[in-house]
Every structure is written in structure tokens, then in C-alpha cells.
Amino acid sequence: MARKRLPEVGSFEVSPSILSGDFSNLQSEIKEVEAAGLNMLHLDVMDGHFVPNLTFGPPVVAKMRKHTDMVFDTHLMITNPEKYAKPFVDAGSDHITFHVEVVDDPAEFIKYLHGLGATCGVTLNPETPVETVEKVAPLCDMVLVMTVHPGFSGQEYIAAAAKKIVTIREIVGPNIRIEVDGGISPETVPEVVGFGADTFVAGSAVFGKSNRAKAIRYMLDAAEEAKSRLGK
Numbered sequence: 001m002a003r004k005r006l007p008e009v010g011s012f013e014v015s016p017s018i019l020s021g022d023f024s025n026l027q028s029e030i031k032e033v034e035a036a037g038l039n040m041l042h043l044d045v046m047d048g049h050f051v052p053n054l055t056f057g058p059p060v061v062a063k064m065r066k067h068t069d070m071v072f073d074t075h076l077m078i079t080n081p082e083k084y085a086k087p088f089v090d091a092g093s094d095h096i097t098f099h100v101e102v103v104d105d106p107a108e109f110i111k112y113l114h115g116l117g118a119t120c121g122v123t124l125n126p127e128t129p130v131e132t133v134e135k136v137a138p139l140c141d142m143v144l145v146m147t148v149h150p151g152f153s154g155q156e157y158i159a160a161a162a163k164k165i166v167t168i169r170e171i172v173g174p175n176i177r178i179e180v181d182g183g184i185s186p187e188t189v190p191e192v193v194g195f196g197a198d199t200f201v202a203g204s205a206v207f208g209k210s211n212r213a214k215a216i217r218y219m220l221d222a223a224e225e226a227k228s229r230l231g232k
């Protein structure tokens with residue numbers, strides 16, 4: 001299976017979080033955001049252990065894969081990402097993000113993920129210090145900053161956690177994407193753009209809206225406006 005690559009840096013991207021989608025109608029949810037021009041789909045994988053919620057595993061990813069060419073941006077909110085990364089890649093995940101809190105040797109794991117043909121990302125919970133990703137962030141294709149405690153859609157954006165984006169941008173430079181997840185909307189996008197993020201995970205702000213194409217447009221417009229205003 002040909003792996004899809006993350007969009008080149010230089011664009012703003014919305015990666016809509018399927019967690020807020022209608023799980024009884026995944027095919028049409030996917031088609032709708034793809035038709036709106038999006039390149040990425042955020043797959044929220046939860047194990048009921050690392051986070052207090054459960055979602056889906058590789059068989060569901062394999063079914064979704066049949067319906068789209070979007071990059072499957074797979075966020076493993078699970079205790080054993082080393083055990084499950086390959087089954088997700090085999091099922092069609094293009095990009096794997098793991099939590100630094102649960103991996104003993106993140107640099108080795110990144111090498112392993114690249115060896116599987118996937119792009120990869122590291123992430124950290126709101127309370128996890130930015131120093132934990134300092135060494136490995138530059139080895140990734142994208143770094144994900146959590147601005148809510150992972151587990152559920154519709155939570156309030158934690159501004160203090162978003163500030164970590166500034167330090168991570170200094171560490172990785174301009175050529176690695178920084179994605180932000182949790183409470184992202186046209187209201188919070190300007191702040192995270194100012195901090196240096198370029199990739200926006202959005203659950204309620206996309207799938208929670210009746211007109212998804214319009215919701216996506218608002219978010220991307222808010223990002224472009226912030227960029228020109230801040231001279232970024």
C-alpha cells in the first residue's frame with residue numbers, strides 16, 4: 001500500500017478529529033471533509049487505559065482506508081504504542097503519533113516507525129514538560145501539542161499548554177509541522193498560529209457543525225488573517 005505523506009510545510013492544514021464524527025456513518029463523514037478540500041484526517045485511537053475512553057482499532061482503519069486518499073493522521077492515545085503501531089500502519093495509517101509519557105526509548109521508536117514507512121509524531125499531555133520532547137522532536141515529521149487532557153471532544157482549550165508551541169517551534173525550526181489538538185476553533189486558531197502551529201486538529205469545530213465546509217473555511221481564514229496580522 002502506497003503511504004501518503006504529510007502536506008509540505010508552508011500551508012495551514014485542518015485535520016478533523018473523527019472522534020466528533022458520526023461513527024454509524026463514517027463513510028459519508030469522511031467524504032464530506034474530503035470534498036471540502038482537506039488533506040488529513042485525525043484518527044483518535046483510545047484504549048480505556050492511557051485515557052478514560054475507548055474508540056477503535058486497526059480493522060476500522062482498514063475499512064475507512066477504502067473510502068479516501070486523505071493522510072490518516074493517527075493519534076495513539078494508548079499505553080502500548082510499540083505493540084500496536086504496525087497493525088495500524090498495515091491497516092492504512094500513514095502518520096503515527098505516540099505519547100512521550102509511555103515510550104521508554106522514543107528515538108528508537110521513531111526509527112522503527114520510519115522503517116515501517118510511516119511518518120511519525122510525538123505528543124505530550126498538557127501537564128508534561130516540554131523538555132521531555134526536546135531531543136526527539138527534531139527527529140519527527142510533526143509534533144503534536146495537546147491543549148486538552150486527551151480522551152474527549154468538546155473540552156476547553158488550555159492556553160498554558162498551548163504556550164509550549166513557542167518552545168517547540170524554536171527547537172524544530174520551520175521545516176517540521178506543529179499540530180495542536182483540543183478546543184481548536186476559529187477563536188483559538190489565531191493564538192496558536194502566533195505561537196507557531198500550522199496544523200489544527202478540530203473535532204467539535206468541524207464535525208460538530210452542520211455546514212462542515214463553512215466551518216473549515218472559517219478556521220483556515222482565521223489562520224491566514226492571524227498570519228498576515230502577525231507578519232508570520
Ligand SMILES: O=C(CO)[C@H](O)[C@H](O)COP(=O)(O)O
Nearest residue numbers: 017150151153154183203204
Ligand atoms: O484527541 C482528542 C481528544 O483527546 C481529540 O482530537 C479531540 O476530539 C478534539 O476535539 P475538540 O476539537 O472538540 O476539542
